[in-house]
Amino acid sequence: xxxxxxxxxxxxxxxxxxxxxxxxxxxxxxxxxxxxxxxxxxxxxxxxxxxxxxxxxxxxxxxxxxxxxxxxxxxxxxxxxxxxxxxxxxxxxxxxxxxxxxxxxxxxxxxxxxxxxxxxxxxxxxxxxxxxxxxxxxxxxxxxxxxxxxxxxxxxxxxxxxxxxxxxxxxxxxxxxxxxxxxxxxxxxxxxxxxxxxxxxxxxxxxxxxxxxxxxxxxxxxxxxxxxxxxxxxxxxxxxxxxxxxxxxxxxxxxxxxxxxxxxxxxxxxxxxxxxxxxxxxxxxxxxxxxxxxxxxxxxxxxxxxxxxxxxxxxxxxxxxxxxxxxxxxxxxxxxxxxxxxxxxxxxxxxxxxxxxxxxxxxxxxxxxxxxxxxxxxxxxxxxxxxxxxxxxxxxxxxxxxxxxxxxxxxxxxxxxxxxxxxxxxxxxxxxxxxxxxxxxxxxxxxxxxxxxxxxxxxxxx
Numbered sequence: 001x002x003x004x005x006x007x008x009x010x011x012x013x014x015x016x017x018x019x020x021x022x023x024x025x026x027x028x029x030x031x032x033x034x035x036x037x038x039x040x041x042x043x044x045x046x047x048x049x050x051x052x053x054x055x056x057x058x059x060x061x062x063x064x065x066x067x068x069x070x071x072x073x074x075x076x077x078x079x080x081x082x083x084x085x086x087x088x089x090x091x092x093x094x095x096x097x098x099x100x101x102x103x104x105x106x107x108x109x110x111x112x113x114x115x116x117x118x119x120x121x122x123x124x125x126x127x128x129x130x131x132x133x134x135x136x137x138x139x140x141x142x143x144x145x146x147x148x149x150x151x152x153x154x155x156x157x158x159x160x161x162x163x164x165x166x167x168x169x170x171x172x173x174x175x176x177x178x179x180x181x182x183x184x185x186x187x188x189x190x191x192x193x194x195x196x197x198x199x200x201x202x203x204x205x206x207x208x209x210x211x212x213x214x215x216x217x218x219x220x221x222x223x224x225x226x227x228x229x230x231x232x233x234x235x236x237x238x239x240x241x242x243x244x245x246x247x248x249x250x251x252x253x254x255x256x257x258x259x260x261x262x263x264x265x266x267x268x269x270x271x272x273x274x275x276x277x278x279x280x281x282x283x284x285x286x287x288x289x290x291x292x293x294x295x296x297x298x299x300x301x302x303x304x305x306x307x308x309x310x311x312x313x314x315x316x317x318x319x320x321x322x323x324x325x326x327x328x329x330x331x332x333x334x335x336x337x338x339x340x341x342x343x344x345x346x347x348x349x350x351x352x353x354x355x356x357x358x359x360x361x362x363x364x365x366x367x368x369x370x371x372x373x374x375x376x377x378x379x380x381x382x383x384x385x386x387x388x389x390x391x392x393x394x395x396x397x398x399x400x401x402x403x404x405x406x407x408x409x410x411x412x413x414x415x416x417x418x419x420x421x422x423x424x425x426x427x428x429x430x431x432x433x434x435x436x437x438x439x440x441x442x443x444x445x446x447x448x449x450x451x452x453x454x455x456x457x458x459x460x461x462x
Contacts, residue, residue: 036124039131045260046132046140052251053143057081057150060248064241064303065154068348071233072430073158074440080153080165085146087166088173092142093117099178101128101141104187109179131259140255145181148204149173154348155212156219156420159427162435164418168410172211176406180207180399195395196369196376196388198267199256201311201362202399209355210403212346218411219420221345223427235296242299246275249306253313266373267313271306274325278305281329289337297333300353304332307357312365315376320368327364328357359396366392 062081069077088096094116102110114120122133129137149169153160183190184203197203222230232238253271257264282301287293308328309321316324335352346352366389369380379385414420421427426434433439 036126036130038124038133039259041260042131042258043133043136045264046136046255046258049251049255050136050140050143052248053140053147053255054085056245056248056252057143057147058085060241060244061147061150062241063237064245064299065157065238065348067234067237067239067241068154068232069157070230070430071440072432074233074237074432075438076162076431076435077153077157079162079436080157081150083166084150084153084169087169088146088149089142091170091173092138092145096145096173096178097138097141099174100145100181101138101186104182107187107189107192108182109188110182110186129258137258140258141181144200144204144252145173145177148177148200148208151204151208151350151354152211152215154350155215155346157347158431159219159222159347159421160431161419161422162431164414164420167418168414171410171414172407175410176207176211176403177203180402183398184395190395190398193394194378194388194391196315196365196378196392197311197362197395198314198365199253199310201307201358201365202395205307205310205354205358206362206396206399207403209351209353209358210400211407212350213344213355214404214407214411216344216346216351218408218415219345222347223424225345226340232296239295239299242302245306246302249275249310252306253310257314263314263374269318270313270316270321271309273318274309274321274328275302275305277322277325278302278308278329278332281305281326282333283329285330285333300332300336300349301329304328304353304357307332307354308361308364310358311361312368315365315369315374315380317368317370317373320364320370324361324364324368327360331360332357355400359400362392362396363389366390 058081062078065081066074066077095112097117097120098112098114099110102113102115105111117135117138120134120138122135124130124132125134125137128134149172152172153165179188181203182188184195184197185191190197190202195202224230249271250268254264254268257267279298279301282304283293283298286297305325305328308324312320312324332353335356336349339346339349339352365380367380367382369376369378369388370383371377371379372383378388381389411420422431422434
C-alpha cells in the first residue's frame, strides 16, 4: 500500500505543471461573481410594478378621462391614451431612454450610449439597476413617460386634430419629458442640486400640469363652452378608472424604490394614507361649499392625493402623509373650482389636479422629509433643514417654466404648420365620428337613456 501511495504521489507531482496550466486557462470564478447580481425578489417586484404603472394608463386613465367627456367624444379620448402607449413605447426604445438615462452631458441631457437600447440587456446595470435587469429598469421608466404625456390630453380633450396630436406627443416626449427626467433622475442639475422627487412630482405631474395650461390656452375653448352642458357622460367609467389609478399607483410610488425592501413598503403606506386623506378632504370641503358630497368628488380627491404624495412617498412619515393628502384634496378642489373664473378651458382639469397637486406635494416634501424614514440624507424644514424647502421651490419653478414655455413653443409651431383643432363641424359632430368614424354606443345610448348629458354631474359650475 505504501509503494502504491508513493507511485500515486509521484504521478501527481509530474502532472502538477499541467494541472497548473489548465487552471490558468479556466475562467476566474471569483472574478465572475463580482459586480452586480440579479435579485429575484427585486426583479419580481419591479416586473409587477411595471405592469401596475402601465395599467394606470391603459385602462385606468382612459376610463377616468373617457367617462368625463361627452358621449360623442368617448372613443376619441380612449384612443389618446391607447395610442400614446404604443407611440411612446417606440420612441423610448429608439431615443427616449438614452436621452433620459444615458451618461450625463453637462447635467443637461443623457448621451447616446443607449441609442436603440444598445447595451441595455437582461444583465443588471452598475448604475441604474444593480439588482434587476437593466432592460427591466428601462421598461419601468417607460411607463412613466407614457402616462405623463397621456395626462396632458385631458386639457385639450374634445377638440384636437388626431394628426397634430401624434406629432405633439413625439415632440413633447423628446424635447420636454426626456430632458426633465434626466435633470431630476438621470444625473442632471436638479437632482445634483439636492431636490427630492421620489416618484415624479416634478417629472410627471408638474410637467404635465404646466403643459396642460399651455395647451388649454393654445387650443382655446370648446364650442359652446360656458353656454352648453358639458357634463361627464358616464361617471361609472371615471370611478372605475380612478380605482385602477389608486391600485396602479402602488407600482408608481412603491416601485420607485427599485427593490422589494423597506423603502418600498414605506412608500406603499404613505401612498395609501395620503390618498385616503385626500378623499376625505375633497368630499367634506365639497359638502361644505356645494351642499352635497359627489362620487366624482371622491374619485377626484383620490387622484389629487395620489398626485400630492408622489414626490414625497419615500421621504415622509405616515402622519405627514395625512397632512399632505388633506392638503392635496382641499387645494385641488379650490383650484378646479377656480378654473371657470380664470377663463381658460382645461377640459378635464389637468392643471387643477396635477399641476396644483404636484406643486403642493413637491413643496410639502421640503417641509416634511425626514432621514428617519429615508436614505436620501436630507431633512426638510420641520426637521431642521430650511434649505431643502428652498431647493424644492427652485425645482418647482424650473419645471413649471421649462414645461410651460417649451409646450407653448411646440404648439405655436404646430398651429402654424398643421393646425391644432378639428373643424367646427367635426367638433360639433364629435371626435368619435369626425376623426375615427366610429360611435361608442351605436344606438344603445339613445335607446336606453345612458350617457346623456342630462344624467351627468358637473365637476364645476360654468
